[in-house]
Amino acid sequence: MSKNPEFVKFDKVDKSYDGKVLVxxxxxxxxxxxxxxxxxxxxxxxxxxxxxxxxGFETPTHGxxxxxxxxxxxxxxxxxxxxxxxxxxxxxxHMTVYExxxxxxxxxxxxxxxxxxKVDKALSMVSLNGFETxxxxxxxxxxxxxxxxxxxxxxxxxxxxxxEPLGALDKNLRESMQYEIKxxxxxxxxxxxxxxxxxxxxxxxxxxxxVFNDGKVQQLSNPAELYEKPVNSxxxxxxxxxxxxxxxVVDIAKDKCKVKLENSEILANPISVKSKGEKTTVSLRPERxxxxxxxxxxxxxxxxxxxxxxxxDHTRVRLNLLGSSxxxxxxxxxxxxxxxxxxxxxxxxxxxxxxRALDPx
Amino acid sequence: xxxxxxxxxxxxGIPLEVSLKKAEKKNKIKAFLLVAPLLLFLIITxxxxxxxxxxxxxxxxxxxxxxxxxxKEMEKWDGQELxxxxxxxxFYYDFKVLVEKQEHGKLGQRLNxxxxxxxxxxxxxxxxxxxxxxxxxxxxxxxxxxxxxxxxTVEYWQAIKRTAPPYTMSKYLKGMDMYYAADGSITQxxxxxxxxxxxxxxxxxxxxxxxxxxxxMGYPIAHLLATLPMKYSNLLMIxxxxxxxxxxxxxxxxxxxxxxxxxxxxxFFVMIGLVADDNRPEMMYNKVGTYVAMTQILLPFMVLPLYxxxxxxxxxxxxxxxxxxxxxxxxxxxxxxxxxxPGIGAGCLLVFILAxxxxxxxxxxxxxxxxxxxxxxxxxxxxxxxxxxxxxMGLMLLSGVLVIYWIYNKLVGVDNIKLG
Numbered sequence: 091m092s093k094n095p096e097f098v099k100f101d102k103v104d105k106s107y108d109g110k111v112l113v114x115x116x117x118x119x120x121x122x123x124x125x126x127x128x129x130x131x132x133x134x135x136x137x138x139x140x141x142x143x144x145x146g147f148e149t150p151t152h153g154x155x156x157x158x159x160x161x162x163x164x165x166x167x168x169x170x171x172x173x174x175x176x177x178x179x180x181x182x183x184h185m186t187v188y189e190x191x192x193x194x195x196x197x198x199x200x201x202x203x204x205x206x207x208k209v210d211k212a213l214s215m216v217s218l219n220g221f222e223t224x225x226x227x228x229x230x231x232x233x234x235x236x237x238x239x240x241x242x243x244x245x246x247x248x249x250x251x252x253x254e255p256l257g258a259l260d261k262n263l264r265e266s267m268q269y270e271i272k273x274x275x276x277x278x279x280x281x282x283x284x285x286x287x288x289x290x291x292x293x294x295x296x297x298x299x300x301v302f303n304d305g306k307v308q309q310l311s312n313p314a315e316l317y318e319k320p321v322n323s324x325x326x327x328x329x330x331x332x333x334x335x336x337x338x339v340v341d342i343a344k345d346k347c348k349v350k351l352e353n354s355e356i357l358a359n360p361i362s363v364k365s366k367g368e369k370t371t372v373s374l375r376p377e378r379x380x381x382x383x384x385x386x387x388x389x390x391x392x393x394x395x396x397x398x399x400x401x402x403d404h405t406r407v408r409l410n411l412l413g414s415s416x417x418x419x420x421x422x423x424x425x426x427x428x429x430x431x432x433x434x435x436x437x438x439x440x441x442x443x444x445x446r447a448l449d450p451x
Numbered sequence: 452x453x454x455x456x457x458x459x460x461x462x463x464g465i466p467l468e469v470s471l472k473k474a475e476k477k478n479k480i481k482a483f484l485l486v487a488p489l490l491l492f493l494i495i496t497x498x499x500x501x502x503x504x505x506x507x508x509x510x511x512x513x514x515x516x517x518x519x520x521x522x523k524e525m526e527k528w529d530g531q532e533l534x535x536x537x538x539x540x541x542f543y544y545d546f547k548v549l550v551e552k553q554e555h556g557k558l559g560q561r562l563n564x565x566x567x568x569x570x571x572x573x574x575x576x577x578x579x580x581x582x583x584x585x586x587x588x589x590x591x592x593x594x595x596x597x598x599x600x601x602x603x604t605v606e607y608w609q610a611i612k613r614t615a616p617p618y619t620m621s622k623y624l625k626g627m628d629m630y631y632a633a634d635g636s637i638t639q640x641x642x643x644x645x646x647x648x649x650x651x652x653x654x655x656x657x658x659x660x661x662x663x664x665x666x667x668m669g670y671p672i673a674h675l676l677a678t679l680p681m682k683y684s685n686l687l688m689i690x691x692x693x694x695x696x697x698x699x700x701x702x703x704x705x706x707x708x709x710x711x712x713x714x715x716x717x718x719f720f721v722m723i724g725l726v727a728d729d730n731r732p733e734m735m736y737n738k739v740g741t742y743v744a745m746t747q748i749l750l751p752f753m754v755l756p757l758y759x760x761x762x763x764x765x766x767x768x769x770x771x772x773x774x775x776x777x778x779x780x781x782x783x784x785x786x787x788x789x790x791x792x793p794g795i796g797a798g799c800l801l802v803f804i805l806a807x808x809x810x811x812x813x814x815x816x817x818x819x820x821x822x823x824x825x826x827x828x829x830x831x832x833x834x835x836x837x838x839x840x841x842x843x844m845g846l847m848l849l850s851g852v853l854v855i856y857w858i859y860n861k862l863v864g865v866d867n868i869k870l871g
Binding site for chain 2: 168194198242
């Protein structure tokens with residue numbers, strides 16, 4: 091069975107609410123069948139608007155949205171056959187769990203026996219059998235969330251949209267629900283479009299992540315690539331932590347460039363810089379810098395420890411390095427722990443491939 | 452296993468319950484003292500007047516106090532034939548006291564209400580007593596019977612006996628167009644005189660339709676209010692509330708200006724050619740006027756509870772309904788509408804109860820066919836001065852409202868009502 095790589099297609103979509111500001115700019119996005127794609131971005135970046143356009147609650151100002159090759163811009167929401175999980179679950183408070191799940195089937199005039207069967211199956215998928223007669227208000231947040239997921243899946247939609255569905259849950263529950271949703275996705279192979287502003291959620295669950303900012307997709311790639319190889323400084327900043335150096339390119343080769351900082355020079359990996367003289371922001375993940383490196387590394391410096399914060403599984407060290415006192419190091423805590431003391435000097439080294447010279451901030 | 456629950460003690464050995472009560476006693480007293488003035492106010496302004504109304508509506512002590520000896524003797528009389536000598540004697544002595552106090556006229560009037568013809572025969576008896584023509588040493592029965600032939604008729608004595616109880620339901624019967632017949636049975640008044648029943652039915656009918664119109668008009672307004680962006684909804688809210696802040700009388704008067712035969716609405720109809728100039732419809736001094744004015748005046752009472760309920764309904768519910776495959780109508784009918792029922796309940800109850808006791812508007816624009824039961828109550832309070840009848844009808848109205856509330860509670864459930 092070949093999967094359609096353009097199952098959902100945003101084709102040059104623009105969206106403006108007031109005719110002055112574009113909330114979504116020239117969006118070009120293909121979503122493959124059975125894929126779990128996450129739209130990640132800060133609030134106001136246009137990700138929810140994209141979801142609403144796909145669901146049919148907003149119309150694109152320009153461009154088309156295609157579902158399985160058909161233009162759906164003029165199809166009303168109830169005919170699109172897209173399941174949706176809302177931010178606050180949007181369970182019908184006057185209906186029992188069973189009635190909530192039966193709603194999409196009843197409006198489709200499904201036979202009673204068939205409804206029972208499907209509701210039962212959907213509930214067992216979220217392990218909520220036996221909760222049929224409960225009212226939503228009698229359920230905990232996590233249970234309500236599962237009902238909402240089950241309801242969005244019960245009528246076998248081709249695509250399921252999830253709009254920050256875990257936002258209202260506490261941290262532990264949120265994490266377990268992330269895995270649960272991921273497993274459900276894997277077991278039934280439905281296409282999921284997931285919207286969140288929580289990067290760890292996006293990294294955990296998705297096949298691919300589209301990072302939104304300012305109405306545009308900044309980067310679309312799988313979680314590992316997104317974290318390891320951000321293409322611009324917004325993505326580098328938004329996903330995970332990173333240390334930045336602002337400077338100017340003074341020498342450039344194929345896979346290395348020399349960046350001049352205020353009073354020193356570092357070697358970096360040229361990603362978005364092309365020529366000498368360009369301004370750049372160099373981004374380095376905190377865990378890529380090593381303390382007292384044994385091997386020879388491209389960049390070797392000495393810094394002064396400003397602050398040591400114990401985080402349980404790792405220790406964060408803030409250094410004064412290369413004229414900046416905001417350089418962060420993440421040191422995993424192990425039995426052979428290093429003695430890190432404030433105001434001591436320590437040697438730091440990193441490879442130029444990990445220091446990505448991106449567009450200037 | 453012992454069925455007794457082990458008593459939990461605090462550290463110093465006092466049972467926990469006692470300790471808790473003691474700790475909370477002070478707060479309870481404080482709380483009570485805080486509400487005490489309001490409680491007192493409610494008792495004075497609400498419980499007492501209603502109690503007073505009730506006692507006035509059933510009070511019939513006047514004759515009971517006037518003829519104490521007579522009624523005592525009458526207890527032994529079976530009421531089939533003319534009463535025995537003792538009753539006549541007792542009646543004579545009671546009457547003599549009344550004559551001395553000059554209250555015999557009141558007795559005649561009151562008894563006349565019970566049976567026509569009493570007025571003249573009490574006057575006749577009065578003259579005999581006044582001139583001391585009655586010889587107390589011989590049979591008083593014979594002498595009274597000679598005064599007028601009616602004193603010899605058993606129906607008149609039966610009428611007196613009927614007035615014996617200090618309380619009567621006759622005012623309530625009157626409110627339902629019924630009365631006690633001569634033999635004490637409850638009888639309906641002649642068909643062409645049954646005005647109260649028409650009024651009750653009309654009151655219910657007008658209250659029902661006004662509620663319906665308010666609902667039909669208020670629901671979309673409330674929905675619009677709840678969904679519009681703040682800057683427009685505030686303006687609309689003011690539009691809804693503005694008439695609310697205007698004097699009731701002013702609003703009713705402006706409806707009079709609008710609806711009268713030479714009024715604005717009729718002028719407009721004539722202008723657009725809807726009606727002929729010499730055939731202007733009457734829109735006032737009938738039910739139409741009452742409907743129009745009352746609907747407009749009571750509309751905010753429907754809109755506000757509906758609005759407060761609709762405001763709490765998340766717009767994502769309608770979206771969920773649609774995304775799950777419901778057409779907009781199905782999503783509305785299955786999802787949105789059931790959630791607004793508490794507001795509908797509160798609004799309808801408010802409007803209905805207010806409408807059922809409405810007075811000023813029907814009095815001004817209702818005319819003959821548009822007046823309600825409260826206008827009748829006012830009429831008896833101010834014109835006929837039959838306060839006990841007015842009280843009786845007031846109480847009937849109150850109990851009617853309570854019955855409606857009870858039925859409503861059975862149907863909708865008071866827990867489902869949300870007033871704000």
